[in-house]
Structures are given as C-alpha cells and as structure tokens.
Amino acid sequence: MTEKLPGRPRDPGIDDAALAAARELLAEVGWEQTTMVAIAERAGVGKPALYRRWPSKTQLIFEAVFNWMTEPVAVADAPDSTEWIQRSFAYTLDLFARPEVQAALPGLLAALHDNPDLQSSLWREFGAPGIDMLGETLQGEGAGSEAALDAQATMVLIIGSSMIVRLLLSGENAAAVAARLPRIVNPL
C-alpha cells in the first residue's frame, strides 16, 4: 500500500540517531542547550534532515521522549483495580524519574499551552488504553454508573502525583512519599 516514491529513500537510521541524540542532550545539558544544531551534530546529520522529519524542535523532542515511553506499557492484565493502580504508579514514577523526561517537561508544557489540540492527542494516546481497562475493572468490582469518570480521575491522580513527587521532592523522602501514594488512591 505504501506507494514506492521515486528518488532516494530516507535513511531510516537518521530517525533513531536523532531521537537518541535528543534524549542524551536533554539528560546532559537540559532543554535550553538542546539545540537543533547540537542534535544534528551529535547524530552526525544535517539540520534539514531533522526538519524533513519533524516540523519543529518541540515535536522532535516530544517524540524522542514519548515514543520511547509509550512502548510496552503492559499494565493491562491486572487482576483487580488495586493491583492496576500499584503497577501504574510503578511505571509512571519510573517514567518521571528519567532525566530526559524531566528536562523535556518545560517544552512539553509550553507546547500544550500554545497548541491545545495536542492535549487531547496526548491524553488519548498515552492515557486512554489504560483508562478503559481500569474502567471495566471498576465496573466489574461494583462501581456505579460513573466508573468511566473515576477511571479518568484515577489516571489524573497517578500521572500528576508522579510528576510532582519527582519535581519537588528528592532523596529518601521522595521514596517514602511515593510508596504511600497507591494506598491513598481509592476509587471504590
């Protein structure tokens, strides 16, 4: 189905090299210093090759961080809601502990603010699958008609608190607080 376009095909290695370079630079020097030129240099690539693939720096970094993260989420097969919450917290807390994710957050937030339709797309791709799963589980556990809303709210709590605990706390206290989070979240 993918029609064979004429001309030289794109080098698929460039995509990976650029995304990896972006992640490394984010972790090492932060958002500000992660320049398009710097990404291109580290990837051994020219700037136009980047702009042929992503329309802006924001989108490149977005994909670098989040396509990396939306890989095997696999919280799917939790037996009950408690277990589901536990596993989701574990995954999300790990995610926001990654230095490149933390470094990418400023740019991500700016993009969310300027580009509202990114909100829904992010929410849909990242949150929706797990939310549906949790909603069904809750209904099986006797939740009322608003099980879907509760599932969304639960996801909001998990994501938000994971972010905040990584941004504002550190050291042993962060670990201790993080360990208490799942017990407090109780949608039933």
Next chain:
Amino acid sequence: MTEKLPGRPRDPGIDDAALAAARELLAEVGWEQTTMVAIAERAGVGKPALYRRWPSKTQLIFEAVFNWMTEPVAVADAPDSTEWIQRSFAYTLDLFARPEVQAALPGLLAALHDNPDLQSSLWREFGAPGIDMLGETLQGEGAGSEAALDAQATMVLIIGSSMIVRLLLSGENAAAVAARLPRIVNPL
C-alpha cells in the same frame, strides 16, 4: 536597621509594575511572546531597570507568578481531613486554572530543573503549612505513625492532579473529572 545606601533609591513602584505587566502578558500572549521588551513597555519602564532587579527573564516571571500565589492560603481551619482535602482541591484547581500560572509553568519547571535548591524552598513555602495541619488532623482521626508521610503524599496528589487536569483535559470533561478527584483521595 536597613542601612541608608547613598544615591537615588530604586523606585519601588517599578517592581510592582513590572511584575503585574509580566502576569498580564503571560495570560494574554503566553510565555514565548512575553518578552523583556514587552514587559518593559507595558510597565512604562526601561529594560535596564528590569535587569537591575532580576538577573534573567526566568527569574522575573517566577517571582511574578509565585510571589503572587503564596498569599494567604487559609485552608487551615478545616474540621476534618475530608473537608481539608475538599478545600485544598478547590484552591489548587483554581490556581492552575489561572492563565498566567499555566503560561508560567514552563519557566518554572526549567528553573526547578536547573536550580535544585529551589525545589525544597518551593515545597516548604507553598506546601508545608497545609501539610502540617493535615498531619495533625489525621493523627486525631486515628492515623498511624506515618500520618506525616500520608499528609505529604496527599498534598502531592492534590497538586499534581490539579495541574494535570488543567493541562490535559478541558471543557465539561475536565469539570466532571475534577469533581470526582476528592472522593478518590482517601488517606485513612
């Protein structure tokens, strides 16, 4: 006590005018367009007057948003933990609904990332008072020895979910989800 410095004293009105101008611009045109020149023009002030007071754009905006927000929070006198959580959610959800706060978040996160000691200072000034209050209330309600940790975790859940619900959801769904949040957070 404050020694009399020689020379013309700084005009204190400039501080307020600049901070107000920064807040207005953040709400109106967003982080990118909130230029130092634009702040100076709206405040009726020269650029050097801004750089005499704040070493960079980030620091100016940080103070503009957060010195404004660390006002009297006054959730203090809640009769029980349920009520405390309800009121805290109301306050925090309102806070992150403000457009200038949303617009300032990218800069805030960048500052948190580059300047780790800002973490503790922000957590202490913004979260600590309410957390202590909640901790005592919980202990009075029969919580165990880890009431203090649970209070911190509860605050993390409130702040984080308020931020996420404002950033990722919108419209009626946001309101509905926000309304379910307090019921799910249950530290006892």
Next chain:
Amino acid sequence: MTEKLPGRPRDPGIDDAALAAARELLAEVGWEQTTMVAIAERAGVGKPALYRRWPSKTQLIFEAVFNWMTEPVAVADAPDSTEWIQRSFAYTLDLFARPEVQAALPGLLAALHDNPDLQSSLWREFGAPGIDMLGETLQGEGAGSEAALDAQATMVLIIGSSMIVRLLLSGENAAAVAARLPRIVNPL
C-alpha cells in the same frame, strides 16, 4: 584555485546591497543614526548576514566608503607638476565634499587610531600611485635629490587642506579659499 567550500555560498548581492545602504544612510542621517539594524533594513537583509561579513559596524562602514573611493583615480597623465596639483586638488576636494565621506570620517579616524597598520595600507593604496607619478615629474622639472619627499609632502598638503576646507568652511568662502589653494602649493 579558489577551493569549493561546502554549504550554501554567500549571496554576493548582499555585500553590495549592504555597502550601498551604508553609504546612503551615512549621507542621509549621519554616523550616529547609521545603525546596523538600519543598514540591514535598507539592504533587505538580516543583521547576522552583516556580522558574518564584517566584524563590527566600523569595519563595514570603512569598507563601504573606501573601497568605493579607491577606484581609478586617473590623475596620472598630467603634463607638468602644476597641472598635476590642479587636478589632484579637484579630485580630492570633490571627494571630501561627498556627504557620505564626511560622515564616515569619524569612524575612519577612530580606526586609524586603534589599528596603526591601517595607516600604511591606506597611504599606500590611496596615495602612493599618484605620489610616484608626481615625483618623476618633479625630477624631470629639475627638482633636487629630495623630489620623492617633496612629492609626498605635496600629497599631504592636498589631502589635508581638502579635508579641512570641507570640514571647517562652508558656502562662498569655502569655494574661494579652495580656489586659491593650488597656487600656494609650489614644490619647486
């Protein structure tokens, strides 16, 4: 011979456009108002394109005025020293009457002061050809062994007095004084 450099070549039209814009602005609004931004705007060019070519405003203006002026002087074929002096005065008085040359003089003097090797290069390129010609003519007219020095001194007198008459006098008086200058300069 000129090695092929990689990358997009510099647009040669920008050089000319910038130098022309600089000359026009000098003539119209003077040295102070001849801003780099103004030059860029008039040339239809960005500021970085200027700084890629010249390291500072002074150097740009220097080249704008003096590469323009070191064109074919062609006073060469004067039959005797009197005629040579007459023609040189005519040329030099015209030169310093040009508004962009007058406007550029401050920058030129500053450059001469800060960058001494510019002295000799300017003297060599601008003065030397005519001086040699005059020296030979003088020797043919019976001048002594110091004809070369006298030729240099004559050139100094012509350049200097042309500059001063344009800077310090004006109106009819300037014209009358300028007309008497060649008669007074008499190297024989």
Next chain:
Amino acid sequence: MTEKLPGRPRDPGIDDAALAAARELLAEVGWEQTTMVAIAERAGVGKPALYRRWPSKTQLIFEAVFNWMTEPVAVADAPDSTEWIQRSFAYTLDLFARPEVQAALPGLLAALHDNPDLQSSLWREFGAPGIDMLGETLQGEGAGSEAALDAQATMVLIIGSSMIVRLLLSGENAAAVAARLPRIVNPL
C-alpha cells in the same frame, strides 16, 4: 559685576580635574573607552557635576583638548610671512602629535558634522587671530587684493597637512616629510 549667586559656589577645582582626566583617558584608552563615568571616576567627581559644566561629552572633550591648546600661541610677532609659516607649522605639528588630540579627533569630526555652527566658532577662535596677522603681513609684502583669502588658504594648508602627516605617516618618514612642508607653502 559678577553677581553673587546664592547657595554653595561651584568647586573650581572640579573643572580642571575633569579636563585633565579627560585628556589622560583619551591618550590612554582612546575615544570609545573615554566614558563620562570613567572621567568622573578618575576626577573623583560625580557625573552630574560634569553635566552641570558641559552639556555633552563632546563639548567636554572639545574643551579639554582645545582650551589646553589655545594657550599662548604667540606666533604673532613673526617678522615676515616665511617665518610666520615656519612657526605655525612647528606649533601645529606639535599639536597633532599629542596623543590626546589624535584620540579626540573622531569625536570632534562627528560634532562638526552634526553641529554646523561649531564650524565657524572653531574656525573663528582657533584660526582667526593668526590669519588676520598673516593677512596684514602679506599685504605689507606686496600681496594683491586677495591677501585675506590667501591667508585663510595658508592656514587651511598648515592645519590640514599637519593633521594628515600625523595620522597617515609615522617614524622617520613622517619627520622628513613634515620638514619639507613649509618650503612648499608659498602664498606670494
């Protein structure tokens, strides 16, 4: 006659200190680096004290260099025009050999260009006395009706060539050329 003004009288020492500081800075660091703040610091004086006395940096430096130079010129009592020219050259060549005078020239030229009435005032104060003297001497030596114009032209030649020989030549060649100048200038 000089009315007694009320209030504290101006400290006369400040004038000299400021002018001396300006001359020193011009000679040491050039026109660009000779800042009003720098002059004030070296003179042990505040900036407003400078602006109380001179309306601009240009005028301050102008006075610093030229009131210093318009001291006893004393070419007056030359017996004939040849001697007058000789002495004037000696004086003017010395003047333009001074480093602070050379450093001040850029600013002076800029001021002449922007402020045309400065031309006549400078010409009148600095050139006129000697020119009148030379004009009378020439008339006594049998010059025609245009002795006044020739006197002006002679002065233009002396000033201009002295400036150029100092700006464009250096070392032994400068001295040799300068020595030949008076012989070539011959108004009769």
Next chain:
DNA sequence: CTATAAACGAGACGGTACGTCGGGTCTTCTG
C-alpha cells in the same frame, strides 16, 4: 546503463529575543 528525483551534509538566510553598555536626566541625601 543512463536519467531522474529525492535525500543528504554544510551552511547562509531573515527574523527576533537576549543581555550589556553608554549617554544624558532625575532624584535622593549630605555638607
């Protein structure tokens, strides 16, 4: 086996924000 079309590295381009600095004016307090 050549022609074409597109991708590639390098880097110039317009635009614009940043942070610094100098000139000239003003406002405080001290003598």
Next chain:
DNA sequence: CAGAAGACCCGACGTACCGTCTCGTTTATAG
C-alpha cells in the same frame, strides 16, 4: 544650593537560536 551616588529611559551593540533556503553530492529506482 553644590556635590556624590546612583537609578532612570532610551536605544545600539553583538550573540544565539529557530526554521527556511540554497548549494553540490550521493543514492536508489525508472526507463
């Protein structure tokens, strides 16, 4: 009131980054 200190406005300077555009070269498919 003069004077020192220094804040103030204005605006130019030079740097950096973004996203686009031309170069000349390379490479895969089409004919």
